[in-house]
Amino acid sequence: MIGIFAVDAELRKAAVDLGARLGPETVIGDGPIGQALQRLWGRLGAVVLFMPTGAAVRVIAPLLGSAETTPAIVCVNEFVVVLAGGSSGGGNALADRIAEVLDRTAVPSVGHDTTGDTALERVVAGLEASVDGDLAGCAAALLEGEPIRLLNPLELPLGPLPDNLGPTQVARWTVQIDDRVGDQGVGEVLRVVPRTLVVGLGASRGVSGDEVSSALSKLEWDFGLDLRAVRAFASIDLKAEERGVLQAIDDWSFWHGDGGAGEAPPRLLTYPAATLAQVPVPNPSDVVLAETGTPSVAEAAALHAATLLAGGQRVELVVPKIKGENVTVAAARIRP
Template sequence: MIGLFTATAQGKKAAASLSLGPDAVLVDGPVKPALQRLWPSLGTAVFFMGAGAVTRLVAPLLENRRDDPGIVCVHDGFVIALTSAGNVLATEIADTLNITAVPTSDYVGESPLDEIVESLDTAIDGDIAACGAAVLAGDPIRLLNPLGFVLPDMPANLQPDNYGTEWTVLIDDRLPALRPKGKLLRLIPKTLVVGVGSSRGVTQEAVQAAFALLESEHDLDPRAVKSFATIDVKADEAGIQDAVADWGFWHGEDDGCTPPITIHTAAELAAVEVPNPSATVADELGTASVAEAAALLTARELGGRVELAAPKTNSANVTIAAARILPD
């Protein structure tokens, strides 16, 4: 339903001149109570009054981009879309009345994809500007979210069952097993905590080789790492510290930011249940696990629900594991 609201004779004359189809209704009576009564059934509300007055009328009724009607106001030679759902109708009205349309965007960034990046703190792999332009143009986009992250309200043209589209958006901390046809935009949330243990005097090169196994053996994207973790007796290992700094240089987005190293005591790690405990490590350090336990414990401290994304993996004299912070 398209509701046409006006409080003046001039506005009624302009509204009556429009041919917007059988769903358009010129609403009689006071605007505010009529708007409140009809709000649940409105697809678009068109107001023949100033934008300030319209804003005060609709503000208490707005809930979210997905469910709210389009809001358009016609005033002083302009047709202003106050919500992006009203852009198309605003252009149609402007063409009929031979005045100027003013479209809008509801998104904080340049497109709704920017809101995903902000809300999930993602790294970006692909042309987000071009994909965002396709979203705003209304092109069908396939949106894949296999880990079930909670997303901001998205427009209806972003759907998981949109097949054969030019663009696919994949939100995942893993490397894609298969690349879809067409163009791919990957948004990589920082969900992983990497636990690391080593022998005394370990080299930076040995730790780096172990870190590389997260990608080559477990298909985890290195840009998804939020934090590293280890036991306190390994906190001063130069090889671990230098390898983490090097990781940040190569994978830390534009600013080269290095993820922190969270330190735990043996007693804290010993209380964590792990799938691959070691009696040898328990005898030496007082905990049956360093890498798995440190990763799981730190991930819980950062996010609550967790799972082991990469079990204990050995490389020479280094052991690593990765835990994933799951969506709430």
């Protein structure tokens, strides 16, 4: 059976049309893609995902196992890309068939079929990371024994790694694990963006979504943080229903949340003033204290939420309070 899943209503129409062309052995997934895949995974011989390739990798990563239990996986966007089961699982043949129906170009899998059981794919899944680059291609090179250069400036714990994945100086592939925006480097680069950041928000009553979004963008443009690394947003409980704040978080999810690939977006965590007032911060404000009952909202909320999420790991304030129009923003990082 072929399961076809689409990231939004428009692509679902294309998925339904494709299913009709592929025949009666197809099923169109309903609801959040991650949940639908979990329900159907054991019954599927092939999976077709209408979504960006990076989003597809993230949504299937927790489900991948051995080659014997993993269906062929094909991602449809501008191209028809085989992510797993290319030769052994029939993915290449299915991609050719879909490409012919949709008048697109098939990108087959070559060499080893990677099924999420390489060290590299386990790292991505364990970090709940976003990915830029050809994860399947890099994983295949790893399996072939090719040296892979690893850059891990945050020194995140990655578990056991094969000998050919490390800080070598000469390699065709580079794997860069960082929550900061990085250059593309030389050769083939796979950027892995872990969810290490908690963003604190303070806002005036009636703040607009655009004002909050503009302040959030400063984290990237002025401080070099990759906004896909945001694990949660945090604020004072007075802002739990602030429309502009909630709108900005929805906008963040659209632009940086992998296109709604079934992943839960970062939550807005809120805390009472008495709790935030106990958090030491570098930039307390008497004005904020008078208005809210705590000398800090953005910095204190970011640090407090990160500490709770860290499970004993270190937490650091990487962006102290920055001011926008009617809003303040700060960012904390969870460290190993």
